[in-house]
């Protein structure tokens with residue numbers, strides 16, 4: 001109250017807390033945890049492990065170790081958790097083999113984490129990151145690959161942002177993300193080689209400066225129930241070897257949907273050159289003349305062509321590992337390489353396709 005009065009007195013804008021500097025969108029309201037916890041052990045469980053770290057709420061987790069954590073069961077996050085993968089020494093931190101679940105939890109911040117489920121997980125009903133019925137979640141600079149059910153499952157999730165992340169090579173249903181309820185923000189992500197759901201979003205949505213490569217279908221609401229509004233700005237869709245119908249960039253967008261679409265491009269010719277054409281016709285969605293959410297325009301600071309350069313340079317967990325390097329190289333081929341796969345081993349990378357960290 002004192003702060004608010006002081007701001008009013010000296011004319012400062014009232015800015016609410018965000019997850020971290022630069023956090024954007026609906027999930028940026030997450031504040032995560034504040035009690036320091038340092039991960040010192042790459043084992044699946046026990047003192048000083050990530051599983052230990054996420055077992056109590058309120059933790060702000062950093063890493064003194066790097067490499068893959070091989071999960072032998074789903075990793076269930078507590079509410080009010082921050083995972084600061086960017087604090088791990090090079091080459092960074094990742095989890096492989098099972099789902100991370102924030103199901104039913106609230107106030108979660110995950111940054112700079114490699115999340116690689118893959119077929120080490122025997123449960124084909126699990127996803128790489130599950131946030132079903134979760135509230136106030138932001139994933140930023142994460143690299144999510146080899147998801148089995150979905151890469152990201154977010155049915156019933158409220159206030160979500162997925163930003164600056166790589167969402168690639170789902171192997172089971174071969175789907176990117178499934179979000180219902182919302183609202184949700186998808187910002188500057190690189191989506192690569194999925195059959196569909198990049199994302200499936202039955203929610204009021206901001207979809208800004210994303211790059212989608214080698215899709216069969218990309219952004220969808222799946223023609224089923226629900227009336228939602230979509231701000232679709234400055235995204236680049238690029239056909240690849242697995243793209244059967246480039247015009248399925250906007251997929252099953254029926255007249256129940258309302259869409260503001262501006263500055264989106266589609267490069268459909270697989271000629272190794274970035275040369276897209278305008279793609280602002282969104283199925284039979286009702287055309288909005290201005291964004292449904294007034295903040296969307298402020299998020300759209302890049303053209304689609306600029307987003308391509310920026311997202312290819314910056315998306316995902318840093319530093320890039322073998323999986324991300326291979327994914328990004330396929331995008332850089334601009335139509336010549338890339339495949340939708342059913343088993344991570346078919347990438348040809350070491351460690352049964354997970355690559356080494």
Ligand SMILES: *[C@@H]1O[C@H](CO)[C@@H](O)[C@H](O)[C@H]1NC(C)=O
Pocket residue numbers: 033034035060061062082084087
């Ligand atoms: C959490 O840890 C990160 C990394 O050390 C730090 O930058 C951040 O300020 C911490 N946040 C809180 C709320 O303590």
Ligand SMILES: *[C@@H]1O[C@H](CO)[C@@H](O)[C@H](O)[C@H]1NC(C)=O
Pocket residue numbers: 026029135136158159
């Ligand atoms: C979602 O975020 C808004 C602020 O943008 C907040 O008012 C609302 O309470 C949040 N919803 C939940 C369920 O926490």
